[in-house]
Amino acid sequence: MPVRTILQLGHPLLRQVAAPVADPTAPEVADIVTDLTDTVAHWRATTGYGRAIAAPQIGVLQRVILLRLPGQPVWPLINPSIIDHSPDTMEVWDACLSFLSIFMRVRRYPWIQVRYQDLQGHWHEAHAGAEDDLAELLQHEMDHLDGILALDRLTDVNSICSRQEFERQFKADSPYGR
Template identity: 90%
Template sequence: MPVREILQLGHPVLRQAAQPVADPTDPAVAALVTDLSDTVAHWRETTGYGRAIAAPQIGVLQRVILLRLPGRPVWPLINPSIIDHSSETMEVWDACLSFLSIFMRVTRYPWIRVRYQDLQGSWHETHAGAEDDLAELLQHEIDHLDGILALDRLTDVKSICSRQEFERQFKTDSPYGR
């Protein structure tokens, strides 16, 4: 399948809420998942960044996200939603393929519980925490489905920095340095 263009900051689709997928077994959903997988793999190869992607980032307003974590199978989540989270929050570095030149500190929950469907339509729940920075990654991608960008979770405007400066000062101690 083709590598799709990733919409960039300012594109109005990134601020729209995605619609639920009516039938996860529809072949069009599998094709979308393939496109998401190919696209994020391409970005990882060419930029060194990209562990996950949401369908709105390629202009598809459906509730589908895909994780491509190193050493793990590709993981599509259809109709994901956060059903529980920790009471405390934390600050983490964040960036996005839709504005990869900008890094910032954002507020996230240290752990979440997510309910989602697989491509066969079965429902699952998963607990995500610090391992593989899964909690922050899933929050970032699910936010995309609601038209929320990492910039909306910004802790302090003074934390915004360029990709080059982030890599010089902070990358080693962040999830992006792994």
């Protein structure tokens, strides 16, 4: 499948709520996952950024996200939802392929419990914590399914910085520096 164009900040589809996937085994869902895989791999190769992507970012309003963590198999999550989370929150750096020139500090849960379906339609639960910054990454991608962007989670407008300034000052101590 082709590398798809990632919708950029301001595109109205990024603010829409994605529909549940009725049949995770449908060929169209596998096609979405392939497109997401190819698209995030392309962005990682060309920009150095991109560990995950949500279907709305390529204009598909379906509840599908894909994680492509270095050294691990591609992980599609269909109809994911957070079923539990830590009582506390933390502040982390965040950015998005839909506005990669902007970085900011956002508030996220340190750990979450996620329920999702795989491409065979089976339900799974997974615990995500600080390992690979998985909790914050999943929260970011699941927000996309509800039309929520990282900018909506901004903790302080003064934390917004350009990609160049982020890389100069903060990247080494962030998940993006690994």
